[in-house]
Structures are given as structure tokens and as C-alpha cells.
Amino acid sequence: MARNSAMETAFHYSQLQSHVMQRFNTNTETISLPRNHDLPTMCEGHADSQCSSHDVRDVVPSILRVNHQWAHVTKTKTPCYFPQSDKQSPKLLWIGCSDSRILEGDITVARPGDVFVHRNIANQFFTQDTNTLAVVGYAIAALGVRNVAIVGHKKCGGVIFAYGESQDGFPERIFPTEEEGAECFASSDTPAPVRTWLKPLANHLQQFWPKLTLEQATKENVLLQVNNLFGMKQTILQWSSNQPVLVHGLLYDFTTGILETLTTVDIKP
């Protein structure tokens, strides 16, 4: 499989930036995310930014209608947008959170074919999790991906839950503020499968008490997943045929749309 050089990849992203600028040059009056056309979104007509339709029957037909319009307009305006090859060669594996406020396809200014994606509760990577391992293994071994990003985000409900659980046994608990996402902190209401899923994170955060802020916990969550990946170094190098794999720990702030780097680790022989 041909590998793009770093220069080609950088040029590719420059082209993407130009595409972004063109895409956003619209006069849409809707509150939808600016994209390359003036079309109603699935939440057309709602004043707030979140879909608030209570007619269950409208949601699915609405998504399909918007998708068909989008596909038609995109094909017309940008004929090369849809990949014509039956193969993909993404440059990046994104391991992120399931949170609906994280639009990785927009955040990365990706075109179809650029970013391979795995999303779960609180962007976890466990070495015993077949689901994530299958994604990472396929991305690196079959698709030739050499950059993996673990992407956490502020106000993550999963991190907030684990933050609370990590304080078990301490006499005084620290509660997140409303600004930090206090509405997510109903730990007693958290369903059992979610509690089980987040137990490793809660256990990990315990070591940082008696002093740990939610912001620190959010970053430590990302670093933990990067470290878990690094711990699989030999397996990863087998998958990559001993080619280096870069693992990036990133943090996304959905109140600004900005990604920041926390760490980058080079997995190499």
C-alpha cells in the first residue's frame, strides 16, 4: 500500500483548509453549522441549538430528507467529494467520546477517507477491550494508519462520574460546579454498565486525591489512555511491521471548537 509522504499529507490538509473556507462562504440564515449549502437541518425551525422536536415520528424522516438533499447538492457542487475507490486510506485514527457535541468530521475538517473513528463513553482504551483493539489493529495493520489520537473533552459526563467515584472513602467530597458540568454528576443514577465501564478510570484517579480538579481529571483520563496504548508497544509494532506509530493525546473544548495537544508519544522499535 502506498504511503503518502509527510509533505503530501501537509499539502493535503492545506487543500482541506481551502475547502473549509469555500464551504463556509454561505449566506445561510439558519442556525445550522455552516457547511457548503443552504439547507434545512434535521432541527429546522427550532430556535435553540439542540433538536427539541418531541414528535418521535419526525426525527428519522427528517434525517433522511436532509441527507438526500445534502448528498445531491454536494455531488453537484463538489463532484470529487465522494471517494470513487472502494478502498480507504485514512491518515489518522480518532479515538474519542460518544458525546453528541463532538463532531469529529467537522472538527478535523476531514473529507471522507481521512479519519478512521472509534467513539465510546469517555474515550477509553483498555487492553482487554476487543472492540477497541479490533479498531486499532485494523487501522494500523490493514489500513496503514500511523497516527492515533486519543481525544478527550471538557465537561465529559463519563469523566465527571469517575471523578465522583474516585472520591469514595474520603470524608469530604468535591462536587463539580455547574460551569464544569454539575448536571452530569448524578452518580447514583448512573446505570450499571456505565459504572462498570468507567471503573478503571475511577480507580486510576484515586491516586491523585486529596487534591484533584475536574480539569486535571479530564487531562489525566487522556494521558491514561495514551499510556495504555504505549503499554501495548510490541503488539502495535507488530501491526505496523515495525514502522513508528505516533500516539497523540488531545483535548477538545466544545465551547470554542479548539483542539489542543496534551502529549505525543512515539512508538518505535
Next chain:
Amino acid sequence: MSLSSSPPMSTLLASLLSANAKWAERVNDTHPNFFGQCAKGQSPKVLWIGCADSRIPESVVTDAKPGDIFVHRNIANQFHLDDDSALSVLTYAINVVGVEHVLIVGHTHCGGAAACLEAAQAQASNSPPPVSPDTPLGRWLSPLINLVLTLGLEALPAESHLDTIVEANVKRQVENVCATDVIKGAWAAALGDESKEKRQVWVHGWVYDVASGRLKDLGVSRGPQAQGE
């Protein structure tokens, strides 16, 4: 905790962060309140269970805004009943954020489905499996390989095999999701509520065509009215 010294930022990551910054600036210029509204919390009505495939950016193909779609993506859009990851996503989606529609979204030219087709063909011809069953990918695809073996593909034209697998896979995952306690519980709550104000949860099966960008409803949707137990 910090990891050992980091190498210089990769060119790809530098380009990514630059593109991201331009995008955020552009969105902020055209819609100054856009990101700020995300701070209010999320209440998506839709959970998208799709493939990790890079050709299906779900937010773009549905023209979604932040807050619209809760997402789980894995190899070949699977929902295994013993998978803690998918189960925790489904449970969080239904019971914490209040999702009403679960979409299982397969797609054309699915590499995972193609791998299962090859594996089934290898099994039929007593050849070595293309993906070792002892690897995470092999274990992950094992249920789908078993499904492929039941489809009677030998009676169908070869060019239709992959699409047949993709659709059968979506239908199977819809069944799996509907078999979970969380969905059964949501349906039971809706059926037991004579006022009909209780949230109704539906599970749908779709296929995305990577060449045209179009989503297709397979017409296998299930909701509380279909629950016969």
C-alpha cells in the same frame, strides 16, 4: 503523571490543529454563539451506531449540529450483547441523555464485511483464514463470519455478496440491540404508560452508500408497538 519526553509534533498533527483552528475561527465569525450553546449540556435524540470507516463522517452526512447525535463507531457497526463498550454507550444514550432513535448504520464497501466474506469462503474451501481467529479483529468479526455462513451466498451472483452481507449484518445488529435489557425496559415503560407520554424508543437499520453519500432505510424499524412479549 506525564509520559517521557515527546517527539516533535508530527507534520500531520500540526496540519490537523491548524485546520481545526481555522474551522473554529470561521464558525465563530459566522455564528458567534454557536460554541457557547454547547455548554448547556446535551440532549441528543439519536444514537448512531456505525462503522469506524473513514468514509462516513456521520455529522457531515446528516448535517448535524453539536448536540444532535450520540455516536458509537466500531469495526463493521457491530452490537455484541457481551460487549461492555457498546452496551455502556447504549445504556448511557437511552437512560442518561434520553435518546429516542437508535440507528444501526452499515455501509457499502465495508472492509469488515469483506473480511468476513473472505473468511467464510476460506472456511468453505478449507483454506487458512485471512484473519486469525486468535486476534482481536478475528474475535470481533467471529459472529459476523458465522452470520455470513448462513446467508446461502452460493445461490446469489458474486457481485451482490458484499451488499447482501452488509444488509444482513445491519438487520442482525438491530435484533441484537432490541434484545438488550435497556431497550426492552424502555419499551415496557412506554407500553405500560397509558398516557402515552412516556418516551418511545425506536431502533432502525440503515445503509450508507459511500459513492453517493445517500442513506437508505432498510425498513426494519422496531419500536414499542412491535414488542410482543
